[in-house]
Amino acid sequence: MTGLIDMPSGDAQSDGTLSVVKSQFGPIGRTTLSFQITPRLSGSFRYSSVKDWFDPPEDGITTYADRSFDLRYQLTTEGRYVPAITVGLQDIIGTGVLAGEYVAATKTFGDKVKVTAGLGWGRYGSYGSIGAPFGDRPDVDFGKGGKLRTGQWFRGDVAPFAGVEWQVNKKWSVKAEYSSDAYVEEAENRGTFERNSPFNFGVEYAPNDKMRLGLYSLYGSKVGFSVQVAIDPKQRPRGGPMGPGPLPVTARAAAKSWGPDWVNDRGSQTAMRDQTQAILARDGITIESMAINANRVHLRIRNTRLDNAPQAIGRTARALAAVMPASVSSFEIVAMAQGVPLSNVVIRRADLEALEFAPGSDIAMEKRAQILPVAFALPEGAIRSEGLYPRFKWNLGPYVATSLFDPGKPLQANVGVRLTARYDIAPGWVLSTSIAKPIYQGIERSTFASDSTLPHVRSDANLYTLEGDPALERLTLAWYAKPAPEIYTRITVGYLERMFGGVSGEVLWQQTDKPYAIGAEINYVKQRDFDQLLGFQDYSVVTGHVSGYFSLGGGYHAQLDVGRYLAGDYGATLSLDREFANGIKVGAFATLTDVPFDTFGEGSFDKGIRISLPMAFFTGGQVQKTSKVTLRPLLRDGGARLDVEGRLYDTARTYQETDLDAAWGRFWR
Structure with missing residues (x-):
């Protein structure tokens, strides 16, 4: 989770971040998938394993495996005087072995030092307790698991935890923390490792903003490591999408002349379809049919390559502007899937010409384009492309x-x-x-x-x-x-x-x-x-x-x-x-x-x-x-x-x- 070494912090990841962390110390391994659901709310799914848990082995197995879900909510973001404060619930519907709740606050001093302090319940209240202000923590029979244990939340012993992080430079950081997790079951009851100290220390290396490697000294007895990989869905790892650029929008003054009789000339209309198809082929767009009259073209397309629907619409509109006679003022572009028309995107040719280089052109075109229902039947006079079926x-x-x-x-x-x-x-x-x-x-x-x-x-x-x-x-x-x-x-x-x-x-x-x-x-x-x-x-x-x-x-x-x-x-x-x-x-x-x-x-x-x-x-x-x-x-x-x-x-x-x-x-x- 977002935090120090083994303790949480008040920080949150950037909105939308998806991360996977693999960590191990002594007998304890964890793989955690986290997602920043909103700018303040995040959730985690964790798969944990503890070796030497069963002695003697059960069904030949000595390792205990557990799955758990967490939720965190950042109450305040960090300001000039106010720290980032997060409240968290760990292992909310699992077996309860990892269950704990906490409130953590983190404040940055200068541009290199972060200090965290917090209070924890459950696991996080098991070492150095300062009391139980909200009453005893009731025992819960988790049965088959999968049940919310709301009666336990923020109940029982509460203990403080704290830590500090020093950002040495852009790639290296050093951490130290005081842990309030006594590892009662793992260390005391089952003896899977020795917990000799509440102090943990670590160094982390981030070669880039997508990966972080950590090496730690934990609880005075074990060395641990972590590998953290993060994906920001709003930023492509290789930059923007690659591929051939779009055609410039052809002004009607430069549009090809098809003669005065093209409206009634099936051969000219077929040539228009074929020329449009030749342009769209490089983007993996296939024309299924085309219907043209004096001022409108109705084009049905199959997008087989582009991963963005508006981009496919935009590329198709540019191709039509390059081929259609000057009198055709409206482009009706219908995307097909499984042989079925989905919607009719209507674009005025004048808008395409006027907005290509205008400030805020994407928003302006979005407002002017019409998205209309479309029937399965083809318009009258439509020319089907050959060789599409079978x-x-x-x-x-x-x-x-x-x-x-x-x-x-x-x-x-x-x-x-x-x-x-x-x-x-x-079709x-x-x-x-x-x-x-x-x-x-x-x-x-x-x-x-x-x-x-x-x-x-x-x-x-x-x-x-x-x-x-x-x-x-x-x-x-x-x-x-x-x-x-x-x-x-x-x-x-x-x-x-x-x-x-x-x-x-x-x-x-x-x-x-x-x-x-x-x-x-x-x-x-x-x-x-x-x-x-x-x-x-x-x-x-x-x-x-x-x-x-x-x-x-x-x-x-x-x-x-x-x-x-x-x-x-x-x-x-x-x-x-x-x-x-x-x-x-x-x-x-x-x-x-x-x-x-x-x-x-x-x-x-x-x-x-x-x-x-x-x-x-x-x-x-x-x-x-x-x-x-x-x-x-x-x-x-x-x-x-x-x-x-x-x-x-x-x-x-x-x-x-x-x-x-x-x-x-x-x-x-």
Whole structure:
């Protein structure tokens, strides 16, 4: 977490920072993922391990492993006289082994020295207590974990802690602290290490603003280290996006003359389409159709490379300005996905010409552009591009599949090759498959077989990983349609994911200019054999949800799904995500169903963190590939949802007004 060495501080990371820290001292290892959710609020997920915890070993295991969540809120930012003050809750819904609360204040003196002082409860109140001002700390039976222990917060013994940091230069810093954590269970009760002193000392080296390395002397008996890596989603590691620059906007006075009869000349209009396509090809934009009259052009495009929707719109508008006759004053640009039109972005040619070099041109163009609904049917007289359907694409590449948090081996991985293929039969009709072949089998059979009393819809995931060699991960036929300008539909049949196959149907109502959408999905699925070939097991279920989606502004999005899950349980999932204009997404979700906590098992209910990292953010290139990671403390059967590909909201939302506005800064690039 943000802090000194082993103690917290009043500081906060810059807004949006995503960091990963690996630390180790003696028998104690920690891997912590933190995210600065807002300028003042941050959250952390920690995986901890303590060696020599079990003596004698339990099930052959001597190491204790634990998962925990933290929340921190900065009450005040640092001012001339006021310190930065943060209140924090550690391990708020885990087992409670790491539970503690604190209030920490940090003040900078000059430009090199920071001083921190604080008060801690729980773990942070276990050494050098000065009393219990808010009463005794009640014992809590955490049961299966996953429960808030609000009755313990800021109760029991309170103890002071303090520390100082000296910034020697831009890269080196020295720290010292007085710790109020007695490590009662680790040092006193189980003897995993000796705590001889409350004083810790350390030196840290930061080669750049994205990495920090630390070496520490801890508790008078151990040497520790940490490796810290941070990502600021608002700053690309390689600077701005790379790739060919845009065309200058062609003034109408310089526009090509197509003669007086071009409006009725199909050959001239086809030539216009082809010339526009030649310009757009370098950006990976494909024209699906074009309809032209004397003063308007309606262009439907497929963006296959650019990772920013307004940039694709801007590049398309420039291409039209270079090709269209001078009388064409309005550009209607319609982005397509899965063969379905998403929205109609209307740009006046006069605005494009007037604002190219104007101050605040991106904001001005955003205000003048219209985002309108669009029907599935083509306008009258539209010229379709040839050779788009049917279309076949395939890719063969490496993959890494991980297994996390197994008590015996918390980090395992398979490495192999994956073949993906897609056949676009006609607009809206897609046949696709994914086949994986492991080459290195690093994931072993779990020593902890599922003890779930629910149908094993997810808890046997390890068996699918072990026996799928090769694995037909997915083989589906999907039909996407748009029966009305603001209604989208999807029907998918086949092997929908690696554990289930069947039929999935979905409908979405999304108004182009509204920050919300409503959808419904129903599925009939049957559980697949562990080898992930063509066979099925006996279990089948009807599952489905009604979903509400809402953009909260500032890049924050909420989703609520209510319905029936794969194990037959009924409940709801609440998801909160923060999304950045460059495509990075960080979010959390929690599911509560009618399955009692004791029946659900360890963790009590399904919850987790999900992160989406676009490759373009790291490479700076023009690529749409995205890496997605979902971290669950435990994978259980309650609250499990079908993992079908191509859900409508993620397909349709990119070119709706709310998302376009958030990313509009790259329209002119």
